[in-house]
Amino acid sequence: MKIKFRDLSIQYETIKHEIDKSIAEVVSSSNFILGPQVSELEGKLAEYVGMKHCISCASGTDALVLSLMGWGIGKGDAVFVPDFTYIASASSAMLCGATIVLVDVEEKTFNIDPVALEKAITKTVENGKLNPKVIIPVDLFGLPADHVSIRKIADRYSLKVLEDGAQGFGGMIGDRRACSFGDVGITSFFPAKPFGCYGDGGAIFTNDDEFSDTIRSLRANGHVKDDKYDNVVVGFNSRLDTLQAAVLLAKFDNFKYKEIIDVNKVAAYYTKFLKDVVITPTIPEGYLSSWAQYTILLKNEVERNGLKEYLASKDIPSMVYYPKGIHQQTVIKKAGFNVGEYPNTEKLIQRCLSLPLYPYMTEEEVFCVIKVVKEYLKFGEI
Template sequence: MDRQTGDSGTLPPINFFDLQAQQARLRTRIEQRFSNILDHGQYINGPEVAELEAALAKHTGAKDAVAVGSGTQALVMPLIAMGLGHGDAVFLPAFTYNATANAVLLASATPVFVDVDPDTFNMDPENFAKRIEDIKKRRNLRPRAVIPVDLFGTPADYPAIMEIAEANNIQVLADAAQSFGGRQGNRWVGSIAPVTATSFYPSKALGGYGDGGAVLCDDPEMADMLRSIRWHGTGSDRKDSVRVGINGRLDSIQCAIVAEKLTIFDDELTRRKEIAAIYESRLKGLCRLQARPDNTESGYGLFTVAVEKDRDGVRARMQEQGVPTAIYYMNPLHKMPAFSEFPSSDGLPVCEALADQVISLPMHAYLSDAQAHFVCDAFEKALKG
């Protein structure tokens, strides 16, 4: 078989994500879901919310799940529940999406940026420990929480990070916006850390048709507090505010969509892993593949590699061959104007280097083997200039 043409002679266009193919698979069921919601009329807090929360908890092994309005809310609300505020330091990698830093600031805490490991692209535990000591010496902030980010689908090194956090009385909130379906040891993402935030943005491996997210946790008191916070901090009667809260609700329609997508998630994850296996076997030695901590499996929310020379040229040459790519992320957080008042004392060299090197390849469950091989052929050709 010709890798570039496949069995049928001509490959269909390669999409970076493919929500249309997935929608075709589920459309009839989702339309029935819409009809059911129109019939019962509970557009907010309908039965679909509890259904999704129970399904998420069962799927991940978490003790509870709380559906919220976005992935950012899934980060902000646990920080509020933890009682963080002015003078509290929250450690996070600088090589990630800006929502993680925004969440810290929205909770009135202070972000402290940590460098990442050059192989896993995730938070470097050694640099995390160093940042803690830096903050203790400065004495102007209290080390209170850490947000490891599971970048591109690969869980962070939680055994090392949680050991450091426990030794310093620091709470752990996992940012799993890209890693749903990943696992570490015998724990799925959602049950690895005490509290985990995830996103249902449409392009995520488990996404809705709008904004949405969830918090997974192992503490019933935390879950109860989150349910209060998402409804403006009201008590069980929803009349009086018992704490500061926000409108953090996820509507019934989005819960129904995500619940329906969850029924095919394992099948899609299997396919993502098959595509990743093709990429890894073909690209090994051509670029730096993202490494994984021991006993860790990726959820392959994205498939990202590091190209040390002419990344942008490689990307342009792949586009000429009909292969779309993306860059996550072009600028580390400590270099962004909004976060310029939170610089690192000695720089974050790995974050800065990766921002010039990473390139994400098409990754979704509806790529054919022939398309995956064509992506690899295009990548190899693009490297040669």
């Protein structure tokens, strides 16, 4: 049986009529930039997340950069970012001229460690060379970070919180949804994300009316509302095109009412049958993950790489997210981050492996993956 890592074609076939109709309406109207579907989508997403404003843009990375620009973050400012994540969370701050301060993560949740975060903040304050301004917690692999603890820390030091919910959209803590925990939250609509379009796209969420107006100006080259030839700030072009908005609108109800439920069922199967074989993901009580990835931990790098190769020999793809910590990236190493400063990240990059996961996986496919994992680890039958 050949299994895909994330099968987007099944999703399309499931709601093909809705997607085709939505795309055809845009093509027929020829309103390809900021058509009515864009504002309709923004309204629905703001209501879903529980924030007053949603401002769509061209990508999740742009959403991060625009948010930092909206706060005036730049040279001399410190932005605190987890070390174990995709580089966009850090590079967005660097693009604004700020200095990143990397923070180790919790081994169990993969998310930023609040204890390590506060230590990094106090060290930065004591050093006196930078102005601590923003924390960017990442909802990694679909699981919201410990936003309750992060908010307390942010308030103690008068810092802004920019929640990177690119992988976490649809996740929850209690009755609150991902992208609602920060002063600002962002997400990505990259196709493989929990809620993805058919290209690039992103969105910013805020309750601040003035900040919302600022972002809408920045994403349109800095012009004022209703006058694109009067530019009041330096911005850039970062609009979600109408076709992508139409795709997301067609997918939205299916995502809300079916996919989040179904992907959690698939993850539950994995956990039930693999929890005694490998270290399975930890979901704290009261949390709901949107499962961007299902990431297990093996004993060491040799076992991880061996399992990855064995899965591939059985036509089962798997992925290593992430093979390097941010402090090990070539562009970052120049800033003087040292090996050994981030012990949990350095353990995770050697042991983590993400298995195939998407809402439309069949029980047969899930159990096939489980069977092969157990075979390799010589753990017997399911």
